[in-house]
Every structure is written in structure tokens, then in C-alpha cells.
Amino acid sequence: MTTATSQRFKENARAALADAQLQRAIGDAGGGFVLRRQEAAGKLPEFDALRDSAQAIKEHTLRHLDLYLEAYEERVTAQGGHVHYAVNAEEARAIVLDLCRKAGARSVTKGKSMVSEEMELNAFLEQNGIAAVETDLGEYIIQIRHEAPSHIIAPAIHVTKEQVQADFRRVHTHLPADRNLDESTTMLTEARNILREKFLTADVGITGANFLVAETGSSIIVTNEGNGDLTQTLPKMHIVLATIEKLVPTLEDVSQLLRVLARSATGQEMSVYTTLSTGPRRPGDPDGPAEYHVVLLDNGRSAMLGSPFQDMLRCIRCGACMNHCPVYNAVGGHAYGFVYPGPMGSVLTPAIIGIENAKHLPNASTFCGRCEEVCPVRIPLPRMLRAWREREFERHLSPATVRSGLALWSFFAKRPKLYSFATNIAAQMLSALGKRGRFRRLPLASGWTRHRDLPAPQGATFQAQWKARSRP
Amino acid sequence: MSSRDTVLASVRRGLGVTGNEAARRAAVQERLARHARGLIPARGQLPPEERIALFRNMVAAAAGTTTRVAIAADVPKEVAALLRTLNLPQAMRRGDDPRLAAMPWAEQKALTVSTGASDGSDLAGVSHAFGAIAESGTLMLLSGPDNPTTLNFLPDTHIVVISAEDIAGDYESLWTRLRERYGAGAMPRVVNLITGPSRSADIGQTLILGAHGPRRLHVIVVGSATGGNPPSFRRVNSRVIARNRS
Numbered sequence: 247m248t249t250a251t252s253q254r255f256k257e258n259a260r261a262a263l264a265d266a267q268l269q270r271a272i273g274d275a276g277g278g279f280v281l282r283r284q285e286a287a288g289k290l291p292e293f294d295a296l297r298d299s300a301q302a303i304k305e306h307t308l309r310h311l312d313l314y315l316e317a318y319e320e321r322v323t324a325q326g327g328h329v330h331y332a333v334n335a336e337e338a339r340a341i342v343l344d345l346c347r348k349a350g351a352r353s354v355t356k357g358k359s360m361v362s363e364e365m366e367l368n369a370f371l372e373q374n375g376i377a378a379v380e381t382d383l384g385e386y387i388i389q390i391r392h393e394a395p396s397h398i399i400a401p402a403i404h405v406t407k408e409q410v411q412a413d414f415r416r417v418h419t420h421l422p423a424d425r426n427l428d429e430s431t432t433m434l435t436e437a438r439n440i441l442r443e444k445f446l447t448a449d450v451g452i453t454g455a456n457f458l459v460a461e462t463g464s465s466i467i468v469t470n471e472g473n474g475d476l477t478q479t480l481p482k483m484h485i486v487l488a489t490i491e492k493l494v495p496t497l498e499d500v501s502q503l504l505r506v507l508a509r510s511a512t513g514q515e516m517s518v519y520t521t522l523s524t525g526p527r528r529p530g531d532p533d534g535p536a537e538y539h540v541v542l543l544d545n546g547r548s549a550m551l552g553s554p555f556q557d558m559l560r561c562i563r564c565g566a567c568m569n570h571c572p573v574y575n576a577v578g579g580h581a582y583g584f585v586y587p588g589p590m591g592s593v594l595t596p597a598i599i600g601i602e603n604a605k606h607l608p609n610a611s612t613f614c615g616r617c618e619e620v621c622p623v624r625i626p627l628p629r630m631l632r633a634w635r636e637r638e639f640e641r642h643l644s645p646a647t648v649r650s651g652l653a654l655w656s657f658f659a660k661r662p663k664l665y666s667f668a669t670n671i672a673a674q675m676l677s678a679l680g681k682r683g684r685f686r687r688l689p690l691a692s693g694w695t696r697h698r699d700l701p702a703p704q705g706a707t708f709q710a711q712w713k714a715r716s717r718p
Numbered sequence: 719m720s721s722r723d724t725v726l727a728s729v730r731r732g733l734g735v736t737g738n739e740a741a742r743r744a745a746v747q748e749r750l751a752r753h754a755r756g757l758i759p760a761r762g763q764l765p766p767e768e769r770i771a772l773f774r775n776m777v778a779a780a781a782g783t784t785t786r787v788a789i790a791a792d793v794p795k796e797v798a799a800l801l802r803t804l805n806l807p808q809a810m811r812r813g814d815d816p817r818l819a820a821m822p823w824a825e826q827k828a829l830t831v832s833t834g835a836s837d838g839s840d841l842a843g844v845s846h847a848f849g850a851i852a853e854s855g856t857l858m859l860l861s862g863p864d865n866p867t868t869l870n871f872l873p874d875t876h877i878v879v880i881s882a883e884d885i886a887g888d889y890e891s892l893w894t895r896l897r898e899r900y901g902a903g904a905m906p907r908v909v910n911l912i913t914g915p916s917r918s919a920d921i922g923q924t925l926i927l928g929a930h931g932p933r934r935l936h937v938i939v940v941g942s943a944t945g946g947n948p949p950s951f952r953r954v955n956s957r958v959i960a961r962n963r964s
Contacts, residue, residue, distance in 0.1 A: 278923060292759045299756045306749075312729045312737050313746040321903055331722040383929055384920035400920065407922030430921040438930060445930075446838055461750050462905045472916040472931025475871050479908075490725065495746075496753040497896075501889040505759070512919075515776065516854040519931065520911035528907050530863035532813075532835040544725045551732025 249366065250599050251583035255606035258581035271406045272578050279569035282513025283620065293509065300506050301624045303499045304560035308551065314460040314493045315542070321463025325525035327538040335365040338543045342367060342452070342485060345539055346376055349483045351449035355441075357467060357474030358382035359454030360398055360563065361487045361543060363585040364598065367452075378452070379444045381473040383437055390417045396579030398586060399511050399565040404578050407433075441473070451477040451535065455488035456562070457503065458540070461496040464522040465540060468507060470514075475521055484523070484535040489543045491559040503562060506622035511564040546598045554633040558593050560623040567617035567627060573610050582607060589617035589627045596634055605643045608634035666709055673703040751902075755890045762853030762887030766943030769852045773885050774939065776855025780914030781927060782935040786882075790940050791822055793879055797844060798826045800936055806875060811836055812844040814864040818879065835866035836873060843873035843932075847880040849892045850937075854913055857937065858892050861908035870910050876932035878912070882941045 251258060262268055287293045307314055319329045332338035342365075346354060354371060356362060356378055368378045368389070380389040384402040388395055390413050395401030402410075411427045414436060427433055453474050455465040465486045467474040478484040494500050508514040527534035550556055568574040568588025579587035584595045584604070592607040601608075608631045617627045638644045639652070658665040679685075680702025687695050694700050705711070719727075730737050764772060774784040787796050801808055809830040812818050823831045836843060845865060847857045857878050861867045870876060886892050889911075900906065916931030927933050 290759060290761070292757055295757055296759075303756070309733065310742055310746050312726050312733065312735065313742060315726065315729070317746065317750060325904070331720070331725045333721050333724050333728075337721055381930065382920070383918045387920060400923075402920050403923065407924075410921050430924045431926050433921055434918060434926050434929060438928070441930065442838060461753060462903055464905055464909075470916065471918045471929035472871050473929065475867070475910070476930055479867050479871065490729070495749050497893040498753050498755050498890055501893070502756040504889070514913075515780070516856055516911070516913040518780070518912065518914050518916055520856075520913075522905065522909040522911075524905040524907055524909075526907070528862070531861060531907060532863065532866040533868045534861060534907050542725070544728065548725060548728035548732050551729060552734060553732070556732075 250595070250603060252595055252599065252604035252607055253583065255581060255583060255604075255610055258583060259577040259610070262577040262581045267406060267409070268404055268578055271404050271409075272575060279512065279565070283510055283566060283569070284513075286509040286513040286515065289515075290505075290509065293506070296502060296505050297622050297624060299502045300562075300622055301560060303494065303502055304562075304623050307493050307495060307499075308491065308556060308559055311490065311493060311551070314495060315490060318458055318460040318463055318493060321460070322525065322538075322540060323463075325463055327463065327525040327540060329540045329542060332541055332543045332545075334545050335543070338365050338487070338541050338545070339367060339370045341541050342487070343371065343374055343376075345483065345485055346371065346450050349450050349537070351376055351483070353444070353448050354378045354450045354452055355444055355448040355477045355481065356380050356385070357451070357453035357469065357477040358385050358401065359452065359487050360395070360585055361454050361489055362452065363395060364545065365487070365543070367487075379441070379448070381441050381445065381477055382469070382471060383434065383473075386437060386441065387413065394580065395585065396587065397565060397568060398563050398590075404580065445473075445476040445480050448477075448481045450483045450485060451479075451481040452485045452487060453478050455486050455492050455540075456507070457494045457500050458488055458492045459494055459497060459500055459522070462522075462524055464524040466500065466520065466522050468504070468517045468520050470512070470518045472519055475519055478521075478523060479534055482535055483537040483539070484526075486523070486538075486540040487543065488540060489545065489547055491547050491561075507562055507564055510566040510620065510622040550597050555593060555597055555630055557625050558590070558597070558630060560625055561590055561594070562623060563590075564622055566620045566622065567625075570616040570620050572612055572614060572616075577610075582610070589631070590625070593625075593627060593630045593634065601634060601637055601641070602643060605638050608632075608638065666707070669707045670710065673707050677703045677705070753893070758888050758890060759853060762851065764852070764887060766882075769887055770882055770885055770939060770943055773850055773852035773855055774937075776852065777914070777935075777937055778855075780855050781917070782855070782914045782937060784937040784939060786939040788941065790817065790820065790879075790881075793818075793821050793938055793940065794823045794826045794829065796938055797842075797877055798829045800877065801829075801842060801875075804875065804934070806841055809840075810842040810844050810877070811840040811869060811873065813846070813866050813869060815846040816864065817846050817881075818844065819864075836868040838868075838872045840869075840873045842875040842877060843869035844877045844879065845869050847878050847884065847937075849884045849886055849895060850880050851889050851892065851911075852885055852887050853889075856889075856911050856913045859910040859912065860896075860906040861910075862906055867908050867910065870912065871916075871931045874928070874932060875934045875936065876912075876915070877936045877938065879938045879940060882939050882943045885939070885943070 387402040396404040456468045457466040508517045526538040574588040596604040684699040808828045915935040918929035919925045
């Protein structure tokens with residue numbers, strides 16, 4: 247019952263490419279993330295070694311996930327918190343609603359949580375008479391625009407400053423209509439004042455979790471704004487939403503992961519606020535929530551264990567893969583049609599909503615490999631995209647043209663002499679037909695030539711050249 | 719079957735395990751009990767005074783500010799001076815932390831000092847850090863009866879006091895200290911790692927300070943890494959002493 251539109255990736259992408267406003271927003275964001283990551287990584291000689299360490303920690307944890315979940319739960323309970331398991335999004339929503347009702351909640355504030363987006367929690371709470379207010383500035387912007395996030399760490403990256411200004415005027419109607427909102431700082435102050443009121447009056451605060459620490463039973467949020475901390479400190483109940491793969495064994499292990507997280511995400515040495523929360527308010531504490539609950543959601547993760555997609559569960563959600571992805575940078579996050587865009591989304595989304603509902607995503611890649619190059623936990627994203635493509639082929643989900651094309655190619659590929667003969671002829675013909683070394687239009691390749699020229703082959707085939715040059 | 723059992727069974731099915739394997743259980747127990755340190759960057763592994771200098775540089779790189787005073791008793795004067803420099807009212811709220819409580823606040827006649835959790839109306843909050851990490855310019859603050867978490871986030875200006883001797887090179891040293899204080903596997907309700915003032919780049923990708931948390935973070939480093947006066951102050955003091963003698 248998801249509202250995912252991943253099935254329409256091609257239409258979404260076409261619309262995104264034609265959307266001038268969106269292209270301007272993506273263009274403004276430009277290579278900022280890429281440059282800042284490069285700079286931060288360059289300042290720490292141990293960065294690559296820390297990536298190896300981070301990968302090893304996550305691999306170890308996943309191999310022992312059942313035991314770390316038990317250990318974590320034991321520590322949370324020992325310190326007065328509660329752990330609730332949920333097999334799927336529906337169960338998780340029911341648990342959250344039940345907790346909110348027990349707390350007599352009418353209003354809920356939320357820190358940025360992709361799991362909450364995955365659960366489509368806000369709409370559900372609203373249907374049940376509970377107002378959920380997003381407090382991360384980016385999430386707040388997309389909430390008042392009734393949109394989904396387009397980036398996992400910068401949810402409103404697709405929105406221009408002018409659009410935010412118009413949205414604030416449309417929604418904040420209690421403020422003077424002629425107020426000056428030209429500067430980003432004035433808009434930020436306006437949002438800060440409005441949300442401050444919400445923080446102070448909310449009954450329940452809901453956050454996500456970047457990590458869960460088995461050793462101490464702590465949940466960790468990493469933010470820059472401080473909204474997550476206000477969300478979880480001020481109301482009487484704090485609910486943490488996390489998926490099962492967020493487990494990490496010890497505080498020392500978390501330190502390794504923190505050293506690569508912010509650098510890979512925003513290029514900061516550390517995000518401003520890294521907060522470890524363990525259980526509810528203690529006797530004598532002057533503030534903090536009276537109740538602390540963790541909803542541990544599976545939603546397809548356990549089925550990835552032992553599959554070709556297990557490595558995806560190492561992901562720490564830094565967003566580096568999408569920042570470096572030529573496809574993501576051309577079409578933006580919404581085209582992917584689900585919470586998780588870019589390369590990590592193209593691998594994760596099919597596992598959550600089913601490959602039959604996301605069959606274009608594994609093909610939304612040029613296989614350039616930059617995502618894997620920059621991943622802080624070295625997830626082999628291209629390999630897994632290929633694995634999804636194989637599954638699509640096996641399950642006859644790929645379109646007839648692709649299937650017959652592949653069948654034709656495999657016929658030749660299995661017959662090397664014929665292959666070499668045929669490609670030689672084809673290369674010579676194309677070379678002769680191409681005008682000034684390229685094609686403006688070519689039958690069967692219109693998908694390519696509609697947007698750019700196709701270069702005509704120059705000289706002999708690769709194999710022929712290889713053979714010629716290998717001779718002593 | 720409960721959802722808990724369903725999820726755990728599914729995890730075990732995927733991993734091809736039962737959960738009763740002695741070797742796996744031992745591996746997990748050992749890892750949790752040993753909490754071995756991983757790779758620690760060389761950057762923060764410095765002699766005390768250089769470590770403090772690195773910490774102050776890293777705070778500055780994260781858009782925070784720092785000053786240093788010789789002894790804890792100098793802190794109230796420093797806070798009053800800072801508020802004046804920032805053109806802020808002479809008013810602040812602090813927790814009941816004994817180290818803060820022992821400072822001579824009353825000597826600052828113009829300064830109104832209130833204590834306890836913040837309700838959001840305070841312009842300046844003063845906290846005492848448990849420790850700091852030079853490697854990244856990060857402060858570590860713990861919640862507790864004397865340390866309200868709200869003070870770290872609601873006031874516009876957050877002033878944090880840290881003893882120079884509590885500035886470590888890395889996170890790992892502070893985890894060790896935390897375990898000594900609270901016991902293995904136990905934690906205060908909240909551990910706040912704070913690196914600079916609050917910020918957001920969510921409007922048009924422009925970075926602006928002061929999103930929801932404090933717009934300003936100022937750190938006051940107290941004393942020297944060995945517990946005595948910092949070297950610069952010692953120099954000043956010895957010169958003063960020398961002059962008096964002559």
C-alpha cells in the first residue's frame with residue numbers, strides 16, 4: 247500500500263529533465279557536496295583506513311545481528327526504556343499510534359527520519375487525528391509543500407530559495423503579508439520561531455536513529471540544526487524509529503563510523519550535534535522525556551541477509567553515493583519514486599517494495615562506479631544493481647526489446663568467430679555511414695540520439711586492435 | 719508468534735544460524751566486554767598544550783569561539799565580559815553542577831544568574847562539559863540532576879566551561895572515562911557531543927548559523943592540562959613575581 251512511483255521512473259525522469267525550476271535547484275546545489283567531501287577526506291590521512299574499519303564493523307554486526315539485537319534490547323530495558331519490534335510498516339505505524347494515544351497526544355514533533363518517511367507515518371497519524379510537525383528545516387519545507395524528500399540528508403534540495411519564500415507566505419498567514427523575506431536568514435528565523443512554539447507544546451517527540459549501540463542500549467541521532475534534540479527532550483514521551491540494521495556493537499565502534507559519516511555526507515569533521523540517548527528521564531533529572539520507546543522495524547531487511555543484497559545493510563545513510571551520481575544529479579531524487587533515491591535507493595527500494603514495483607531503478611545507472619568509490623562502508627553498489635538486473639531477467643520483468651536484444655547479443659557472444667566477424671562488418675558499415683564521425687539520428691538507437699549524437703566507430707573493433715597490439 | 723520472534727527468526731534464517739552457536743555467542747560477548755579501540759587518527763595524539771591548541775582551532779573551524787582563563791574563579795568575570803562584547807543583557811542560566819556552583823557569580827554585581835532547566839526564554843546558558851575531543855573540536859556534555867539538557871539547545875548563546883585537563887585527543891579516551899564514572903554498559907540519559915553552533919543549509923543550500931539550537935557557541939577553557947595554571951598565565955605570574963622581588 248505504498249505510494250511509491252518507482253514504476254514510473256522513466257516518465258518521472260523525463261519530467262524532471264524538462265522542469266526548469268528543478269534543474270535550477272539541482273544546479274545551485276551543484277558539486278558543493280562533492281568538493282566538501284573531497285576536502286574533508288583529504289585532511290584526514292587515515293580516512294581510507296577508517297572506511298575499511300567501518301566496513302568491517304558493519305559486516306561483523308550483520309553476521310551476528312540476532313545476538314546484537316538481543317543484547318541491545320536487554321540494555322534498553324535495563325535502563326527503563328521499551329523496545330517494540332515491527333515486521334512491516336503497518337505494524338510500526340500501529341505501535342506508534344498506540345503509544346501516542348497512551349500519552350494522550352494531540353500534537354507530535356518529529357526529527358528527520360527516513361524510516362518515518364518509509365512508514366508514511368505523518369499521513370497515518372493525521373488520519374487518526376494527531377498533528378505531526380516536521381522540525382528539521384528541510385523536512386518542514388517539504389511537509390508544507392506536501393512533497394516527499396528528494397535527498398536523504400538534504401530533503402528539500404530540489405526547492406529554490408524563492409519557492410521557500412512563496413511557501414512561507416502561503417502557509418504562515420498569521421504574519422504580516424508585506425514582511426520582508428528576501429534573505430535566507432529571515433526565513434530561517436521565521437521557521438525557528440514557529441517551530442519553537444511547536445517544540446514547547448508537543449506531547450510526543452519522534453526521531454530516527456543513525457546508530458543503535460548494543461553495549462549501552464543507546465540510540466544516536468546526528469544533526470546540525472538541534473531540532474532532533476529539542477524534539478526528544480521537551481515532550482513527555484520520546485519514540486525512536488529505527489530499522490534493525492542500525493545496530494553497532496560498542497561506543498568504540500560507533501566512533502569509527504562517526505569519523506567517516508559527516509565527512510562523507512556534508513564534508514564536516516563532525517556534525518554539530520551527535521546525541522546518545524539511553525532510556526527515560528532519571529530520578530532528579532530537571533528535563534527529558536518520562537518515557538523512552540524504540541520501534542525496531544524490519545520491513546524487508548532480514549530478507550536481505552544471506553542474499554546478494556546483504557552488503558546494502560551496511561549503509562549509514564550519508565548520501566555520498568547520490569551526491570556523486572550522474573543520474574541523480576540530472577533527474578533529482580523524486581524521479582526514483584520512493585524515499586531512498588540515487589544508487590543506494592536503487593538497490594534498497596526494490597528490496598522494500600518489491601522488484602516488480604521498481605524494475606526501472608536498477609537500470610537508472612550508468613555503472614560509472616563513483617558511488618562505490620566514495621561509499622564510506624564500501625558497498626559494492628554497481629554489483630548489486632547488476633544482481634537486481636539479473637533477477638529482473640530471470641523473472642521476466644525486463645521489457646521484450648531488452649530481452650530479445652540480450653538474446654541476440656548472447657547468440658553472438660557464445661560464438662567468438664562469428665562475433666568478431668559480425669562486429670567487424672558492423673563497425674565498418676557504421677564508420678562509413680556516420681557523417682563527420684557521428685550520427686544525429688540512428689534507427690534502434692533513438693533513445694540515445696534524441697538527446698545527443700552517437701559517435702560513429704573509428705577504425706577497427708576493440709578486439710581487432712587488441713589482437714594487433716598484443717603481437718610482439 | 720510475536721513480531722519480535724518473527725523478526726529474529728527471519729534474521730536467523732537469512733544468516734543460516736540458530737542463535738545458539740557457542741562460538742557466535744562468545745564472539746559477541748567478547749566484543750561487548752572488550753570494546754576494543756579501532757583506528758585512532760594521529761591528529762589528536764599530541765602533548766597537552768598542543769592538544770588544547772588543536773581543540774581551540776577545531777572549535778574555531780566549526781564556527782565556535784574560545785577563550786582561556788587561569789582558574790575556575792575567573793569564569794564569572796569572563797562570562798560577564800563576553801555578554802558585554804556580544805551586546806547581550808547581563809543575564810544567564812546555568813545548571814547546579816558543583817563546579818559551576820563553586821564559582822564566585824555574586825562578584826559580578828550586574829550579572830543575573832538563574833539555575834535549572836530552561837523554558838526557552840533564556841538568552842544565554844552556561845554549562846560545564848564532562849570532556850572534550852581535540853581531534854574534531856567536540857564538547858561532551860552529560861545530562862543529570864545538575865546538568866539540564868535544555869540549556870544546551872534553547873538559549874541563543876551557549877557558553878560551555880571545560881577544564882583544560884579534561885580535553886582528550888580522541889572520543890575513545892572519553893568513553894573510557896565515562897565507563898569509569900557510570901560502570902560498564904551504563905550511561906547517563908543523554909550524552910551530547912557538540913561541535914560548533916547550530917546550523918542549516920536547507921534553504922537554497924546556503925549555510926546559516928542558528929537553526930533551532932544556539933546561534934553562538936563559546937567555550938571557556940579553564941586552567942592547564944596538568945591541573946595548574948596554563949603556561950601563558952604562569953609566564954605572566956612569574957614576571958609579576960619577579961618584578962615584585964626586584
